[in-house]
Amino acid sequence: MNNIRKRNYTIDEICILAGQIMLESGAETYRVEDTMNRIAKSFGAEYVESYVTPTAIVFSIDGDEITNTKMKRIEKRGTDLNKITVVNSLSREISEGKWTLQEAYQKLIEVQRAPFVYSYWLQILAATIVSGCFVIMFRGSWVDFIPGMITGGFGYLCFLIIDRIVRVRFFSEFITSAIIGICALLLVYNGFGMEVDKIIIGSVMPLVPGLVITNAIRDLISGHLVSGITKGAEALLTAMAIGSGIAIIIGLF
Known part of the structure; x- marks a missing residue:
């Protein structure tokens, strides 16, 4: 956890991580896109585009000077509805202004590293x-x-x-x-x-x-x-x- 606090994380990194967790856990692609867009806009991004397929995430933020576009490949997929629920709840809390960028990223890392809820x-x-x-x-x-x-x-x-x-x-x-x-x-x-x-x-x-x-x-x-x-x-x-x-x-x- 200390390694997470040593740097500042950007909006696109947080959004892609949230989308990755949801997609790997079996979420629908439209739900993943909606969650990523909501998180980005909650942190102040005005122009956001996301494109999600079962095997890849493409996320773009348009700024005043540059357009930042990143892609994340999804190599494994399963079913973990608990993680989907947690990320959805976290996105709502972000919309309410409860978490900063760094805190939100730490929360998402904890969700990603959490073991499957059922043995x-x-x-x-x-x-x-x-x-x-x-x-x-x-x-x-x-x-x-x-x-x-x-x-x-x-x-x-x-x-x-x-x-x-x-x-x-x-x-x-x-x-x-x-x-x-x-x-x-x-x-x-x-x-x-x-x-x-x-x-x-x-x-x-x-x-x-x-x-x-x-x-x-x-x-x-x-x-x-x-x-x-x-x-x-x-x-x-x-x-x-x-x-x-x-x-x-x-x-x-």
């Missing part, structure tokens, strides 16, 4: 419960409730492990869906379940990119065609990975 084990537990519930929601038998929980929880555990090793989300989702298919088939084959399809459907639901699909539609409605189409393609690729993994296992066995 891996809590995520696995949630995926386990959700998988069993989805089995029932898709009209599966209560006999398949426990097998669905086992398959979904184990599958999500494998996903977290594989995603850290492979670093390519398509392959981690593909391998995880194949593992889910194998587990479901083994459980039914050994008499611990009745309907393979219901168990598989419930177990893969934690992998379905619901937030990405929602953001894609909201960006398209807001007129952000590039971001909407990009996120839609990302969601389609994820669906193909999940479907391909399951199809291959079903086809082999």
Whole structure:
């Protein structure tokens, strides 16, 4: 934290950092642009332009003598709604004049460095419960409730492990869906379940990119065609990975 106080930070640096945190946490592009513009204008900038895509941020401030334009590439994206909420709250506090440039930057650094609000084990537990519930929601038998929980929880555990090793989300989702298919088939084959399809459907639901699909539609409605189409393609690729993994296992066995 002492290193942060040794220099003065500019408006564009604060805005880009806020946008980076939000975009990496799964925020819609129009929300990121709006937050960046509001922060800049709250600190006195009059002419501000921002352009955000899922993989890059371009931010420009027009001054009296020069135009300062910066770009930040986004290399990782995930889902952390808590960080989005914190940055939104911070932007409102900045609009109210509560924080200076330096204080706002320090707050954003703290948000960026904060660990994910939910531990891996809590995520696995949630995926386990959700998988069993989805089995029932898709009209599966209560006999398949426990097998669905086992398959979904184990599958999500494998996903977290594989995603850290492979670093390519398509392959981690593909391998995880194949593992889910194998587990479901083994459980039914050994008499611990009745309907393979219901168990598989419930177990893969934690992998379905619901937030990405929602953001894609909201960006398209807001007129952000590039971001909407990009996120839609990302969601389609994820669906193909999940479907391909399951199809291959079903086809082999």
